[in-house]
Amino acid sequence: MGADLEKGITRVGTGQDGKSWNILGQVYFPKAVCDSTFAFETNSEPGQFVPVHVHPTQDEFILVQDGVLDLKLDGEWVQAKAGDLVRMPRGIPHGYFNKSDKPARALFWVSPVRKLEQLFERLHNLQDPEEVVKISAEHEVDFLPPEANE
Numbered sequence: 001m002g003a004d005l006e007k008g009i010t011r012v013g014t015g016q017d018g019k020s021w022n023i024l025g026q027v028y029f030p031k032a033v034c035d036s037t038f039a040f041e042t043n044s045e046p047g048q049f050v051p052v053h054v055h056p057t058q059d060e061f062i063l064v065q066d067g068v069l070d071l072k073l074d075g076e077w078v079q080a081k082a083g084d085l086v087r088m089p090r091g092i093p094h095g096y097f098n099k100s101d102k103p104a105r106a107l108f109w110v111s112p113v114r115k116l117e118q119l120f121e122r123l124h125n126l127q128d129p130e131e132v133v134k135i136s137a138e139h140e141v142d143f144l145p146p147e148a149n150e
Contacts, residue, residue: 005034015041021124024132026050028120031107038116039109044069044098052095052148055088057140058110062086062096067104070097072149093144115139 010016015029022028026048031039044067052072062069064080071078071086072095080086088094098104110116119139126132133143 003035005032005036021120023120023123024048024126024129030117030120032109033113033117035113037109037111038113039107040120041065042104042106042108044096044104044106046098046101046103049097049149050095051143051146052093053136053141053143054093055090055110055116055141057090057114058112058116059090060088060094060108060110062088063107065105065107067098067102068100069104069106070099071095072097093148095149097149116141 010029010031013029014020016031016033020027020029025045027043029041031041033039062071062080062085064082064084064086066082068082069080069086071080072093073086073088074092074094078086096106116139119136119141122135122139123132126135136143
């Protein structure tokens with residue numbers, strides 16, 4: 001990652017510099033990375049989700065591109081469809097869930113990047129959810145207890 005944003009285009013279905021991550025079965029593509037911001041695409045099959053968690057040091061956004069995401073946002077269930085933008089200020093608990101019968105694709109971005117790109121590098125191809133939670137906590141992403149997802 002460079003300190004400054006590089007100009008250019010990250011093509012559909014690819015990550016910057018050809019990079020992608022498999023995080024507990026979901027495919028993530030980094031789209032743009034620099035100190036001030038980090039944009040990445042997520043691809044969620046039906047039934048896939050990221051449990052409720054908090055970023056204490058980053059604001060986060062989701063632009064849903066295809067499909068529907070159900071979100072637990074600050075304790076409330078909401079739904080975002082293609083074209084909708086979700087705003088998640090730092091410190092607000094949130095998780096996203098593909099409860100539909102179709103894949104969902106979304107562009108996420110956080111500001112500033114802090115340790116999130118390093119986290120995705122560490123989580124790539126890890127299979128143990130408990131290890132994912134532990135490593136995430138070391139990278140400023142704090143998962144809430146499982147009941148937060150109900």
